[in-house]
Amino acid sequence: MFEKSTWIRLPRNVVVGHGVLERAIDVIDDLHLQGRPLFVTSPTPRRLAADPFAAQFEARGIDPAMVTVETASFDAVETVIETAEAEEVAYLVGIGGGKAIDIAKMASDHLDMGFLSVPTAASHDGIVSNRGSVPEGDTRHSVAAEPPLAVVADTEILAEAPWELTTAGCADIISNYTAVMDWRLAHRLKNVEYSEYSAALSEMTAEILVDNATMIRPGLEESAWIVTKALMSSGVAMSIASSSRPASGAEHLFSHQLDRLAPDGALHGHQVGVGAIMTAYLHGGDRGIWTDIRDALASIDAPTTADELGIDDETVLEALTTCHEIRDRYTILGDGMDEQAAREVATRTGVI
């Protein structure tokens, strides 16, 4: 008997391009959203994007509520939830880098309200996916929420973001290669649910980005365009799978563990990039694609070593040997790496 079913939730509007923020109110109309929004933003994105967007509402006699968050924390999520309830808003708009959007996403999940994503930096695929996480003590609190109702990504603004945020977004996409390898492995070994469509889309997204790597240069708006489209595509792959599997394998476990061990370490995308070099080596040994991944990262100015991450060698090794414990996600790391083996892979790949 046929008993399969699937439920794919996607953003209804994805608007990417030069100056699209100026017409962002059209997206609100298209979604038939009524009532007052709550903007969740941080200081610089507020000036760049939230205030101009708020003006479009004010021209219609709607005064958006606004919360400006300084750090990604569970307290910030609480503040947003309390403000949303006190101000009786109808939906949320996350405006900023990953931080403000993750907070808006988690609050909207708790409030059972829709939210819109207005990224001001193309720094990671959380800007479009349904996954969100913020630090809580020495761990991270993650949710699988609904994806945004819409994404409005203005490349004029994204191109002005600090360059390392863009290279971090690229590295996050490049790590799709190893995420998919881990997914296939987990499917073969542990019968983890697997989607051929999603895996193919995720890999193709990384491939297109790598093929266009020479066009990814500081100050070029085209770079923001390429990276943002890739992040969207990666987010869609996760939506199709109803899982972060297509974009998150052992390299993400490694990065999450680094976040715990070295909280002021490096950007998420940069950490997963370095993780992907090593896990690609574990998948394929010397003949594997780890050198392609390393070269692609280097070509877009993303870190390829512990030194470039600003994280010491021993912390990298500790993350590598302990990160399999942080969640029940089967990857190439299996039930954990031996310390000597970790040292070997990190040395062989030039990470330490």
Ligand SMILES: [Zn+2]
């Ligand atoms: Zn990521």
